[in-house]
Amino acid sequence: MFKFSPIFFASLLLIAACGGGSEANQAESATTALSVKGSDTVLPLTQKEAEEFMKIHPEASITVVGGGSGTGITALMDGSTDICMSSRDMKVSERMSFTEKNMDIKEVVVGFDALSVIVHPDNPVSQLTREQMEDIFTGKTTNWKDVGGSDALIIAYSRESSSGTYEFFKEHVMDKKNYASTVLNMPATGAIVQSVSQTAGAIGYIGLGYLTPSVKALSVSYDGGKNFTPPSVEGAKDKSYPIARPLYYFYDTVKQDQVAEFVAFILSAEGQKHVAEIGYVPLN
Numbered sequence: 001m002f003k004f005s006p007i008f009f010a011s012l013l014l015i016a017a018c019g020g021g022s023e024a025n026q027a028e029s030a031t032t033a034l035s036v037k038g039s040d041t042v043l044p045l046t047q048k049e050a051e052e053f054m055k056i057h058p059e060a061s062i063t064v065v066g067g068g069s070g071t072g073i074t075a076l077m078d079g080s081t082d083i084c085m086s087s088r089d090m091k092v093s094e095r096m097s098f099t100e101k102n103m104d105i106k107e108v109v110v111g112f113d114a115l116s117v118i119v120h121p122d123n124p125v126s127q128l129t130r131e132q133m134e135d136i137f138t139g140k141t142t143n144w145k146d147v148g149g150s151d152a153l154i155i156a157y158s159r160e161s162s163s164g165t166y167e168f169f170k171e172h173v174m175d176k177k178n179y180a181s182t183v184l185n186m187p188a189t190g191a192i193v194q195s196v197s198q199t200a201g202a203i204g205y206i207g208l209g210y211l212t213p214s215v216k217a218l219s220v221s222y223d224g225g226k227n228f229t230p231p232s233v234e235g236a237k238d239k240s241y242p243i244a245r246p247l248y249y250f251y252d253t254v255k256q257d258q259v260a261e262f263v264a265f266i267l268s269a270e271g272q273k274h275v276a277e278i279g280y281v282p283l284n
Contacts (some may be wrong), residue, residue, distance in 0.1 A: 032060035034262060038072020038085035039164050040189040041113060041207035042247050046085055049266050052274055062262070066188060069164025076250055077101065083259055084250040087113065087207065088164035104253040110266050112230035112281035113169065114208045115243040118193070118215040120200050125149040126218040127228040130242070133173050136203060139180025144201060156183045157192045157204035165189070167260045168245055169205050208233070209279035236281040247280065 036046055043066040050062040065081075072084035074092055090098075090105070098105050117133060119125060125148055128136075135141040137156055145151045150196075158179055159166040170176060186192045192204040197214035208231055211217055219228035222242040235241030251259050265271045272282040 003116045014175055030265070032057060032258075032261070034060070034083065034259060035063045035065075035081045036085060037065045037067065037075045037081040037085040039087040039247070040066040040159070040251075041087040041165055041209070042085035042110070044209050045247070045275060045280060047109065048274050048278055049262075049271055053262055053265050056265075057261070058144070060262075063166040068160060068218065069167070070162035073250065076094035076105070076252065077103070082251060083263075084248075086164050086248040087245065087252060089246075089248065090169050090250065105250050106253050106256070108249040108251075108263055108267070109246045109283065110249055111247045111272070111283060112236050113245050113276040114233070114236040114241050115165065115173075115205060115245060116208050116211055116217045116231040117173075117203065117205050117220060117243075118196050118217055118275045119203050119212070120196060121214070122126070122200060123149060123216065125218070126216070127221065129221045129225050131224075132175060134175055134177060137169075137174055137179055137183060138177050138207050139182055142182075152201045155199055155202045157159075157195050157202060157207075159183050159189065159192065160185045160187060165207065172245075173205075173242060207280070208236070211279065233276065233279070233281050239254070244281070 041112055043059070043064065046064050051066055054060055054062065056083060069086040069088055072081065073090065075081040076084040077097060095105070117128065123144070125217040126145060128147060129159060132141065132147050136147070136154055137158065141147060143151065144154055158169070170179065184195075186195065189206050189210050192206055193210055193215055196202040196204045211231075217231050219230045220243060221228045228239045229235050231241055231243070249263060267283070272284065275282040
Protein backbone atom coordinates (compact mmCIF):
# COMPACT_ATOMS: atom_id res chain seq x y z
CA MET A 1 0.00 0.00 0.00
CA PHE A 2 1.47 3.34 -1.07
CA LYS A 3 2.05 5.85 1.78
CA PHE A 4 2.88 9.54 1.80
CA SER A 5 5.35 11.16 4.17
CA PRO A 6 3.60 13.17 6.92
CA ILE A 7 5.60 16.25 5.91
CA PHE A 8 3.86 16.12 2.54
CA PHE A 9 0.47 16.81 4.10
CA ALA A 10 1.47 20.13 5.60
CA SER A 11 2.08 21.60 2.17
CA LEU A 12 -0.34 23.41 -0.10
CA LEU A 13 -0.60 22.00 -3.59
CA LEU A 14 -1.10 24.49 -6.43
CA ILE A 15 -1.40 22.75 -9.77
CA ALA A 16 -1.00 25.55 -12.30
CA ALA A 17 -2.21 25.65 -15.86
CA CYS A 18 0.40 24.55 -18.36
CA GLY A 19 -1.31 25.24 -21.68
CA GLY A 20 0.42 26.73 -24.65
CA GLY A 21 -0.59 30.32 -23.84
CA SER A 22 -2.95 30.83 -26.77
CA GLU A 23 -6.19 32.75 -26.28
CA ALA A 24 -8.14 29.51 -26.74
CA ASN A 25 -6.09 27.76 -24.08
CA GLN A 26 -6.44 30.72 -21.69
CA ALA A 27 -10.20 30.75 -22.16
CA GLU A 28 -10.41 27.02 -21.56
CA SER A 29 -8.21 27.34 -18.46
CA ALA A 30 -10.55 29.93 -17.00
CA THR A 31 -13.47 27.53 -17.27
CA THR A 32 -11.57 24.67 -15.61
CA ALA A 33 -10.04 26.52 -12.66
CA LEU A 34 -11.10 24.94 -9.36
CA SER A 35 -10.42 25.56 -5.69
CA VAL A 36 -10.79 22.66 -3.24
CA LYS A 37 -10.54 23.12 0.53
CA GLY A 38 -11.20 21.24 3.77
CA SER A 39 -10.44 17.91 5.39
CA ASP A 40 -6.82 16.96 6.01
CA THR A 41 -7.93 13.32 5.76
CA VAL A 42 -9.19 13.83 2.20
CA LEU A 43 -6.31 16.15 1.31
CA PRO A 44 -3.79 13.54 0.07
CA LEU A 45 -6.47 11.85 -2.00
CA THR A 46 -7.52 15.10 -3.65
CA GLN A 47 -3.90 16.07 -4.29
CA LYS A 48 -3.34 12.77 -6.09
CA GLU A 49 -6.60 13.03 -8.05
CA ALA A 50 -5.78 16.60 -9.07
CA GLU A 51 -2.32 15.60 -10.28
CA GLU A 52 -3.72 12.77 -12.39
CA PHE A 53 -6.57 14.92 -13.70
CA MET A 54 -4.06 17.56 -14.80
CA LYS A 55 -2.14 15.00 -16.83
CA ILE A 56 -5.30 14.46 -18.87
CA HIS A 57 -6.40 18.12 -18.83
CA PRO A 58 -3.23 20.26 -18.82
CA GLU A 59 -5.30 23.39 -19.41
CA ALA A 60 -6.92 23.10 -15.95
CA SER A 61 -5.83 24.81 -12.73
CA ILE A 62 -6.70 23.23 -9.36
CA THR A 63 -5.75 24.62 -5.95
CA VAL A 64 -6.00 22.14 -3.05
CA VAL A 65 -5.81 23.32 0.59
CA GLY A 66 -6.37 21.46 3.88
CA GLY A 67 -7.30 22.95 7.24
CA GLY A 68 -10.15 20.72 8.39
CA SER A 69 -13.68 19.81 7.34
CA GLY A 70 -15.23 22.69 9.28
CA THR A 71 -12.89 25.14 7.59
CA GLY A 72 -13.89 23.76 4.20
CA ILE A 73 -17.60 23.98 4.98
CA THR A 74 -17.20 27.61 6.07
CA ALA A 75 -15.26 28.37 2.88
CA LEU A 76 -18.00 26.76 0.80
CA MET A 77 -20.60 28.85 2.60
CA ASP A 78 -18.79 32.14 2.00
CA GLY A 79 -17.98 31.27 -1.62
CA SER A 80 -14.21 31.09 -1.26
CA THR A 81 -13.96 27.47 -2.46
CA ASP A 82 -15.68 25.50 -5.20
CA ILE A 83 -15.48 22.10 -3.50
CA CYS A 84 -15.34 21.28 0.20
CA MET A 85 -13.53 18.11 1.28
CA SER A 86 -14.99 16.56 4.43
CA SER A 87 -14.36 13.50 6.58
CA ARG A 88 -17.77 13.87 8.25
CA ASP A 89 -21.32 14.54 7.20
CA MET A 90 -22.72 18.04 7.57
CA LYS A 91 -24.37 19.01 10.82
CA VAL A 92 -28.05 19.95 10.81
CA SER A 93 -27.11 23.51 11.75
CA GLU A 94 -24.74 23.75 8.78
CA ARG A 95 -27.37 22.47 6.36
CA MET A 96 -29.82 25.02 7.73
CA SER A 97 -27.29 27.80 7.20
CA PHE A 98 -26.86 26.80 3.55
CA THR A 99 -30.64 26.71 3.13
CA GLU A 100 -30.94 30.19 4.62
CA LYS A 101 -28.42 31.41 2.03
CA ASN A 102 -30.44 29.69 -0.74
CA MET A 103 -27.53 27.38 -1.51
CA ASP A 104 -28.37 23.90 -2.78
CA ILE A 105 -25.48 21.67 -1.67
CA LYS A 106 -24.64 18.46 -3.48
CA GLU A 107 -23.05 15.66 -1.45
CA VAL A 108 -20.76 13.12 -3.12
CA VAL A 109 -19.07 10.18 -1.36
CA VAL A 110 -15.64 9.72 -2.98
CA GLY A 111 -14.30 6.84 -0.86
CA PHE A 112 -14.14 5.37 2.63
CA ASP A 113 -11.64 5.50 5.49
CA ALA A 114 -10.74 3.25 8.41
CA LEU A 115 -10.00 5.71 11.21
CA SER A 116 -6.79 4.47 12.83
CA VAL A 117 -5.74 4.81 16.48
CA ILE A 118 -1.94 5.01 16.69
CA VAL A 119 0.79 4.77 19.33
CA HIS A 120 4.60 4.85 19.36
CA PRO A 121 6.05 1.67 17.79
CA ASP A 122 7.77 0.74 21.08
CA ASN A 123 4.51 0.81 23.05
CA PRO A 124 3.70 -2.78 24.15
CA VAL A 125 -0.05 -2.10 23.93
CA SER A 126 -1.43 -3.45 20.67
CA GLN A 127 -5.19 -3.30 21.22
CA LEU A 128 -7.84 -1.25 23.00
CA THR A 129 -11.60 -1.47 23.47
CA ARG A 130 -13.83 1.45 22.58
CA GLU A 131 -14.41 2.05 26.29
CA GLN A 132 -10.67 2.18 26.98
CA MET A 133 -10.17 4.71 24.18
CA GLU A 134 -13.03 6.78 25.56
CA ASP A 135 -11.48 6.75 29.03
CA ILE A 136 -8.09 7.82 27.64
CA PHE A 137 -9.37 10.77 25.62
CA THR A 138 -11.78 11.95 28.32
CA GLY A 139 -8.95 11.88 30.87
CA LYS A 140 -10.32 9.07 33.05
CA THR A 141 -7.33 6.83 32.23
CA THR A 142 -3.95 8.55 32.36
CA ASN A 143 -1.41 5.72 32.70
CA TRP A 144 -0.62 2.97 30.20
CA LYS A 145 -0.42 0.38 32.99
CA ASP A 146 -4.22 0.66 33.37
CA VAL A 147 -4.75 -0.70 29.85
CA GLY A 148 -2.08 -3.41 29.88
CA GLY A 149 0.98 -1.32 29.14
CA SER A 150 4.00 0.02 30.99
CA ASP A 151 3.90 2.37 33.97
CA ALA A 152 4.03 5.53 31.88
CA LEU A 153 1.99 8.67 31.41
CA ILE A 154 -0.44 8.68 28.46
CA ILE A 155 -0.03 11.69 26.18
CA ALA A 156 -3.09 12.02 23.95
CA TYR A 157 -3.07 13.93 20.67
CA SER A 158 -6.17 15.06 18.80
CA ARG A 159 -7.08 17.21 15.82
CA GLU A 160 -8.54 20.66 16.39
CA SER A 161 -12.29 21.16 16.71
CA SER A 162 -12.58 22.35 13.08
CA SER A 163 -11.55 18.86 11.96
CA GLY A 164 -14.13 16.36 10.77
CA THR A 165 -11.97 13.60 12.22
CA TYR A 166 -12.18 15.33 15.64
CA GLU A 167 -15.97 15.35 15.38
CA PHE A 168 -16.19 11.77 14.11
CA PHE A 169 -13.90 10.41 16.85
CA LYS A 170 -15.85 12.27 19.54
CA GLU A 171 -19.17 10.88 18.32
CA HIS A 172 -18.25 7.32 17.38
CA VAL A 173 -15.43 6.50 19.80
CA MET A 174 -16.00 8.77 22.81
CA ASP A 175 -19.80 8.37 22.84
CA LYS A 176 -20.14 12.16 22.37
CA LYS A 177 -18.28 12.92 25.60
CA ASN A 178 -15.90 15.89 25.78
CA TYR A 179 -12.16 15.64 25.28
CA ALA A 180 -10.05 16.11 28.40
CA SER A 181 -8.35 19.49 28.78
CA THR A 182 -5.01 17.65 28.79
CA VAL A 183 -5.48 16.36 25.22
CA LEU A 184 -3.11 18.17 22.87
CA ASN A 185 -4.82 19.56 19.77
CA MET A 186 -2.76 19.50 16.58
CA PRO A 187 -3.33 21.68 13.49
CA ALA A 188 -2.92 18.87 10.96
CA THR A 189 -3.01 15.08 10.75
CA GLY A 190 0.63 14.96 9.70
CA ALA A 191 1.52 16.74 12.95
CA ILE A 192 -0.17 13.96 14.94
CA VAL A 193 1.83 11.31 13.08
CA GLN A 194 5.06 13.18 13.74
CA SER A 195 4.27 13.79 17.43
CA VAL A 196 3.24 10.20 18.15
CA SER A 197 6.29 8.84 16.33
CA GLN A 198 8.56 10.95 18.57
CA THR A 199 6.79 10.47 21.92
CA ALA A 200 6.97 7.12 23.73
CA GLY A 201 3.73 7.53 25.69
CA ALA A 202 1.69 9.10 22.91
CA ILE A 203 -1.62 8.07 21.36
CA GLY A 204 -3.56 9.71 18.54
CA TYR A 205 -5.94 9.03 15.68
CA ILE A 206 -5.50 9.51 11.93
CA GLY A 207 -6.95 8.55 8.57
CA LEU A 208 -5.79 5.23 7.15
CA GLY A 209 -3.94 6.94 4.31
CA TYR A 210 -1.58 8.61 6.80
CA LEU A 211 -0.26 5.39 8.35
CA THR A 212 3.52 5.01 8.13
CA PRO A 213 6.04 2.62 9.74
CA SER A 214 6.93 5.43 12.17
CA VAL A 215 3.77 4.70 14.20
CA LYS A 216 1.85 1.57 15.26
CA ALA A 217 -1.87 1.16 14.54
CA LEU A 218 -3.90 -0.52 17.28
CA SER A 219 -6.55 -3.20 16.88
CA VAL A 220 -9.85 -2.07 18.36
CA SER A 221 -12.89 -3.78 19.83
CA TYR A 222 -16.49 -2.60 19.91
CA ASP A 223 -17.87 -5.70 21.63
CA GLY A 224 -16.27 -5.38 25.04
CA GLY A 225 -13.01 -7.06 24.08
CA LYS A 226 -14.34 -10.23 22.47
CA ASN A 227 -12.97 -9.39 19.04
CA PHE A 228 -10.18 -6.99 18.05
CA THR A 229 -9.68 -5.78 14.48
CA PRO A 230 -6.81 -3.73 13.00
CA PRO A 231 -7.57 -0.86 10.60
CA SER A 232 -7.33 -1.95 6.97
CA VAL A 233 -8.90 -1.47 3.58
CA GLU A 234 -10.31 -5.00 3.78
CA GLY A 235 -11.77 -4.39 7.25
CA ALA A 236 -13.51 -1.23 6.09
CA LYS A 237 -14.88 -3.00 3.01
CA ASP A 238 -16.38 -5.97 4.86
CA LYS A 239 -17.38 -3.80 7.86
CA SER A 240 -15.35 -5.92 10.28
CA TYR A 241 -13.45 -2.79 11.31
CA PRO A 242 -15.81 -0.71 13.47
CA ILE A 243 -14.44 2.81 12.91
CA ALA A 244 -15.01 3.15 9.17
CA ARG A 245 -16.50 6.29 7.62
CA PRO A 246 -17.34 7.89 4.26
CA LEU A 247 -15.23 10.66 2.76
CA TYR A 248 -17.19 13.49 1.14
CA TYR A 249 -17.10 16.26 -1.40
CA PHE A 250 -19.67 19.06 -1.03
CA TYR A 251 -20.36 21.71 -3.63
CA ASP A 252 -23.05 24.25 -4.55
CA THR A 253 -25.16 23.01 -7.47
CA VAL A 254 -24.70 26.39 -9.18
CA LYS A 255 -21.10 25.19 -9.73
CA GLN A 256 -22.25 21.88 -11.23
CA ASP A 257 -20.87 22.56 -14.70
CA GLN A 258 -17.57 23.79 -13.30
CA VAL A 259 -16.89 20.83 -10.99
CA ALA A 260 -18.63 18.01 -12.90
CA GLU A 261 -15.66 16.78 -14.92
CA PHE A 262 -13.29 16.61 -11.94
CA VAL A 263 -15.87 14.89 -9.71
CA ALA A 264 -16.69 12.42 -12.49
CA PHE A 265 -12.98 11.62 -12.80
CA ILE A 266 -12.72 10.77 -9.09
CA LEU A 267 -15.78 8.51 -9.32
CA SER A 268 -14.46 6.76 -12.44
CA ALA A 269 -12.54 3.48 -12.42
CA GLU A 270 -9.30 5.43 -12.89
CA GLY A 271 -10.09 7.82 -10.04
CA GLN A 272 -11.11 5.03 -7.69
CA LYS A 273 -7.84 3.25 -8.45
CA HIS A 274 -6.06 6.27 -6.96
CA VAL A 275 -8.27 6.08 -3.86
CA ALA A 276 -6.82 2.61 -3.22
CA GLU A 277 -3.26 3.76 -4.02
CA ILE A 278 -3.44 6.45 -1.34
CA GLY A 279 -4.57 3.90 1.24
CA TYR A 280 -8.29 4.54 1.41
CA VAL A 281 -11.21 2.35 0.40
CA PRO A 282 -12.68 2.72 -3.11
CA LEU A 283 -16.44 2.79 -3.60
CA ASN A 284 -16.54 -0.60 -5.34
